[in-house]
Amino acid sequence: MKKSIEKIFPRPAQPGMVGDGFRVYNMIPGNGITKRRMSPFLLLDFNAEFDFGPSDHIRGVDVHPHKGFETVTIAYKGSVAHHDSSGNSGVINPGDVQWMTAGAGILHKEYHEENFSRAGGPFEMVQLWVNLPAKDKSTEAHYQGITADQMGKVQLPENGGIVNIIAGVFQDTKGPAETYTAVNLFDIKLEKGHQTTFSVPQHHNSAILVINGEAEVNGQLAKEHSFVLFENNGEEVVIKANEQAVLLFMSGEPIDEPIVSYGPFVMNTQEEIYQAFEDFQAGKFGTLE
Numbered sequence: 001m002k003k004s005i006e007k008i009f010p011r012p013a014q015p016g017m018v019g020d021g022f023r024v025y026n027m028i029p030g031n032g033i034t035k036r037r038m039s040p041f042l043l044l045d046f047n048a049e050f051d052f053g054p055s056d057h058i059r060g061v062d063v064h065p066h067k068g069f070e071t072v073t074i075a076y077k078g079s080v081a082h083h084d085s086s087g088n089s090g091v092i093n094p095g096d097v098q099w100m101t102a103g104a105g106i107l108h109k110e111y112h113e114e115n116f117s118r119a120g121g122p123f124e125m126v127q128l129w130v131n132l133p134a135k136d137k138s139t140e141a142h143y144q145g146i147t148a149d150q151m152g153k154v155q156l157p158e159n160g161g162i163v164n165i166i167a168g169v170f171q172d173t174k175g176p177a178e179t180y181t182a183v184n185l186f187d188i189k190l191e192k193g194h195q196t197t198f199s200v201p202q203h204h205n206s207a208i209l210v211i212n213g214e215a216e217v218n219g220q221l222a223k224e225h226s227f228v229l230f231e232n233n234g235e236e237v238v239i240k241a242n243e244q245a246v247l248l249f250m251s252g253e254p255i256d257e258p259i260v261s262y263g264p265f266v267m268n269t270q271e272e273i274y275q276a277f278e279d280f281q282a283g284k285f286g287t288l289e
Contacts, residue, residue, distance in 0.1 A: 002218045003206065003234040009033075011048070011225035021059030021112050022125065023050050027209060027227045035131075035261070038205050038229075039254040040181055042069060042266060043129035046209060048225055049077060052112070054120035060111020063288050066102035067276045068137045068266040070130040070180075073098045074166070074187065074248070076211060078123035079113035085286030086141055095148025097166050099177050103132065105276070105285040106141035126209065126248060128185075133255050134268050136180045150176050151187070160194030161241070163187070168251070170198055182253040190215065190241035199235040206230040206237075206251035213245030 009031045015023050024045035028038050035042045052059060060080075073080060075092045082098065083089045085107035092098050093113075100108065112123070132139070152165030152173040165175035168184030175185065184200055190213075200206060208217055208228040215222050217239050222228050230237075239247060258268045265276040279285065 001234040002236045002238065003202070004231040005218055005220050006229045006231045008220060008222055009227040009229065010223070011046075011227075015048075018045065019059070019061030019111075021052070021061060022047050022127075024127075025225070031227070033229065035259050038207065039259070040131040040183065040252045041128055041205070041250060042131050042259070042261070043127075044209065045127045046211075046225070047123060047125040049122050049124040049212075051122050052120060055117050058111050058114060058117045061109060063107055063109045064264055065105060065107055065280050065285050066100075066264045067105040067280070067285070068272075069102060069132050071098075071100045071102065071108075072128040072130055072185070073100075073110070074126040074128075076124035076126070076246070078121065078125065079116040080110055080125065081113040082108065082110040083288060084108045084141070084143070085288040088143055090145050092145070093148075095151075095164070097146040097177070098143060099146060100143040101132070101139065101141060103137065103139035103141045105279055107285050107288040109288065124211070126211070128250070129266070130179075130183065130252070131255050131259065131266060132180055134257055137267065144177055146176050152176065156190070156194060156196055158194065159191065161188070161190040161196070163189070163196065181255060184249065184251045186249040188239065188247045188249055190239065190245045190247070192241055192243050195238060195240035197236060197238045200237065200251045201253070202233055202235050203253070204251035205232065205254055206249075208239070208250075209248045211246040211248055214242045215245045215247060216240045216242060
């Protein structure tokens with residue numbers, strides 16, 4: 001049985017800025033889609049393709065804390081560098097993913113990679129926040145740097161496209177990301193007129209972001225930059241590209257626990273939020289300049 005579509009949302013009318021380097025459309029939460037409705041996905045910021053132009057000033061987001069969840073940054077165009085208070089640093093280029101588990105707390109900064117910043121060019125990114133269950137919110141902070149060649153890959157028949165599996169399983173091919181709860185995250189690239197079909201558990205909260213192009217999703221038209229929210233029924237998803245298309249599919253097992261969030265902290269109770277601030281102010285997240 002095909003998954004029913006609850007609603008297809010257009011891109012928000014106006015973007016917002018995160019720091020001075022990320023011009024994003026906030027897809028989750030918003031449009032009436034709450035954190036609980038898309039659990040375990042707490043936030044989806046979509047930096048639709050935008051040319052920032054060459055700059056001697058490196059744009060980005062300065063040092064900030066995270067606690068209690070994971071950030072997943074997916075690079076489509078452009079390059080992002082990062083540093084954190086655990087001593088990790090690196091660069092993600094087009095096709096790469098950074099999966100950072102903030103867990104018990106970390107300081108982090110992310111910005112346009114220096115050479116990209118000086119040259120300028122198209123910049124296109126997605127950042128997801130993925131919740132952690134209560135038992136894992138105090139896990140030691142760490143990250144997974146996943147390069148494009150490390151993805152699980154499924155070549156579609158008749159040169160119809162490719163699916164890069166970041167997390168979970170697509171047609172028996174597994175993605176490299178290790179997750180704390182069941183999550184599927186697929187980067188789907190379809191050629192015009194081709195389609196792909198796959199199945200995910202009916203109880204998963206599931207959605208598709210149309211990064212580029214236009215497609216029919218389970219028989220309904222999804223235009224560029226739209227967000228397709230599925231109902232929690234059926235298992236089958238059929239995507240047919242009306243033109244060359246890039247889509248991000250996400251599904252996850254809901255975490256049936258209270259969500260209490262304040263800025264960069266996501267916990268289960270208000271008391272835990274207060275404690276997160278105390279830990280941050282006491283320097284327990286480390287130091288980063």
